Amino acid sequence: MAEEARAQGAEVDLLQIPEILSDEIRGKMHAAPRAEVPEVSPQDLTKYDGFLFGMPTRYGRAPAAVSAFFDATGGLWATGALVGKFAGVFTSTASQHGGQESTALTTLPFFAHHGIVFVPIGFAAPELTDNSEVVGGSAYGAAGVAGGDGSRAISAKEISVAKFQARSFSNLLATFVAGKTA
Template sequence: MVKIFVITYSTYGHINKVAESIVKGLQKTGVEVGRYQIAETLSEDILTKMHAPPKPDLPTIVASQLPEADGYLFGFPTRYGTAPAQVKAFFDSTGQLWAQQALMGKPAGFFFSTASQHGGQEVTVFTSLPILAHHGMIFVPFGYAHPYLFDNSEVIGGSAWGAGTIADGDGSRQPSEKELAIAEAQGESFAKVATKLAAA
């Protein structure tokens, strides 16, 4: 059975909520799903001052587990148009896998969260692509594969690069039903591509 890892880093929980819909979409196709979070690097004292909620009860992934999967969907918020330091630290730990070419040819996609409509949803993925390129991984964009991506009647996160949500500057906005529908569709679409690649 094809195995897909959904790997997230989330400070305030928005990404984890989107990930739930990503997983629903993956499961529609019958693939096996592994759900993981990236280790936190901030101290509890700092997180408390940031009013960050407790982390979800999910296993923390380590780089050596990555070869177990056939594909990956990574979810994280933006930090000035790039991945958070926690995500960068995780990818920095994959050097041995790079040397072994252990992730060569495996598909990967992204979903994301920003504070505003123009907060870097697309560029956050764009700045993460070199990681995939160095590992020889295959970037699987979502495309405009859901009608809500054409809906301009309200604020809706996500793009051709992947599903997304907009949290507002204070984190008060939660993922909308339309954003979650896009995420579910991305999960289903990604699973189909990963299955085809695994069978090749």
């Protein structure tokens, strides 16, 4: 997604929300290894026009680490520092019906309280209405179906949906920034 957003002319920083679970617990969950990218702080969000938040699904909702991160944004909320910024969500689930939509929905209160504009993808990506095979994703954002043990690779169609989301989000932000500075 970052590569696709950059191809649209977006400036992209890859950051990760701080982890709150131990390596032992993450191993039992078959969680992917932590990326070798810097952690984001709540204050970092003020530097960006928009954010695409990627997160796994935990019991059909955003993981506790996401909640803990947004719990730490109270000072930003009090000053309205994130009002008018944009956000989208993408996720991965262990099963086809593992809560991809509900995970996105559980992020909306964070965005609404901050005045962040949620940017869904709708069903504009044709892969989302293809019933010939299992394809993750929904109107809320791109998603992958990983299997309970992480054994299923993200499919070509799921990658296509992710690229679609990155393109559409980047183009929306570029249009907004151009209008804002005109």
